[in-house]
Amino acid sequence: MRPKIGVFSFTSCEGCQLQVLNLEDELLHLIEQVEFVNFREMMSEKGENYEIAFVEGSITRESEEGDLERIRNKAGILVAFGACAHIGGINVLKNVCPKDMWLTATYGRRDLFSDTIPVKRIKDVVDVDYVLPGCPIDKEEFLRFVQALVLEIEPRLPDYPVCVECRSRGNICLVEQGRWCLGSVTRAGCDAICPTYRDNCTGCRGLTEDPNIKSLFNILLEKGFTREQIESKFGLFNGLEGISGPGSTED
């Protein structure tokens, strides 16, 4: 029996769903192994008999919480799918701005979408069984993850930081060049794609299990970045992790 999969979307750009559709050479093989019953970027049918739910997006309205709980109750396995679902993603930026400011900036008036609430991760509302991190998700990682579920192998994410992949590719360290980079505290699995193309790692895959935030913060301070700058770099994707520089809380 092919496991039945539903793919659901909350507040997000739906780019993670598109990553699945980008598996063009693999999709026909994939649907031999699993059955998609609900996946709005791909199909019109909206089946409710799914066993595995991939949930994309963060929770930003109260009504979404009930919808998410209903999905959780139906699905045997629930996967937080992509950075918004996993860590809140860039949506969390709204939590640190005055509501009036961003409502006006976004919609031109303040009375639209007034039922909005501070951004929550999927795990803040329901139990999450697995995470597929990243902005967007890595489509190959998605494929391996689905294979593991079908073959009943425990799916495994890299537990090491992006630096491992970055150095393995023979890249020059961005921090060494005086630039900022969060790769040393960010979970690998992206094959260091951003630093390889000489862009900063913004931490979209979330923190490693035991990140030395304090040391990285100090290193970036020594490189000449201000505390506010560093906090804002962390805040881009990891705004709900409560990261702040030395002198603010502990020191």
Add this chain to the structure above:
Amino acid sequence: MDRTIKYDGVEGFIARLMDNYDVIAPVPREDRFVFDLLTEPSGAVMEYGTTLLPPVKWIYRNNEPLLKFDLEDIEKTKAVIDVRQQVLLFVHPCDINAINIMDEVLAEEPADENYLAIRRATVIIGYECLTPCREDTLCYDKGCHYADRGYDVIFTDIGSGFYVRVETGRGKEIVGGDPSFRKAVYDDRIALMLRRDEGGLRFGRAVAGEMGKLSHLLKENYDDDIWDVKGERCLSCGACNIVCPTCYCFDTVDEIGSDMREGCRYRRWDGCQLEGFCKVASGENFRDSAAARIRHRVFKKEVYLKKRFGRSGCVGCGRCIDSCMAGISIIDIFNHIMEKRHA
């Protein structure tokens, strides 16, 4: 029989090498250098600072296939070795010494057959250092600024061109039939001696103290504060492991094809500085602090490998120092430990 080659003869030699081998040579990457597969004979650089990754990584490859399998038929499981005839060109002595260490360690039973097969298919053409290529190295302390074995041939700049010492039969075949080389004569050998003598004087010590006592002193200072001090700073990012020419730890990953049947097991570089490296099935982590992990790295090179093979596992290339964004330096650690002796 040793040979010489004129400066302008080198490119033609490389072009002819490229006819028969994958030629892996130092090439620029931004303001640094990497060993990469040559596409043009003119691409190789002879004067280069230590490369980002060491050349041995072309023998001990990341994501190298180890095993092919079929999930529905275990009889079809087959060990695979992906061997290509390759030349590592203009390898510095530190990196040649590192390959010598890898050759010895990985030949121990159970031998790493993949490494050994690829190593046998790899020609090493050295390029002797007559001046230190960087500041933060301890190659001289380690006696690894020159190499007396491990290469097939080695080039030395003697002012009029290169002196080419030929060490192996394979080296002899490569340079013997090539029209760019001439037999070395008495004057060439004198020039070589003078150049090497002059060159040696340009190197200096980075560590104060007798290197022969380091292993003993480290053991005496197992509980020193320095491990905690460096551990506070360490990001456990594993950069020092990945760039080290004698770090050989690896993990395996299995990838299964879209038919859900056929798959392949690959080697994936791993490192003892990573937080999960010592995590075992129960969830226990027997080196769960960065301090314990740094101490292990230093002890692995200077105490454990030395005990097993009679020599340090560090060739002093300085890559771990260069790659550490936290600024942790084994030169500082060694100097600290050497000072403890007099405390």
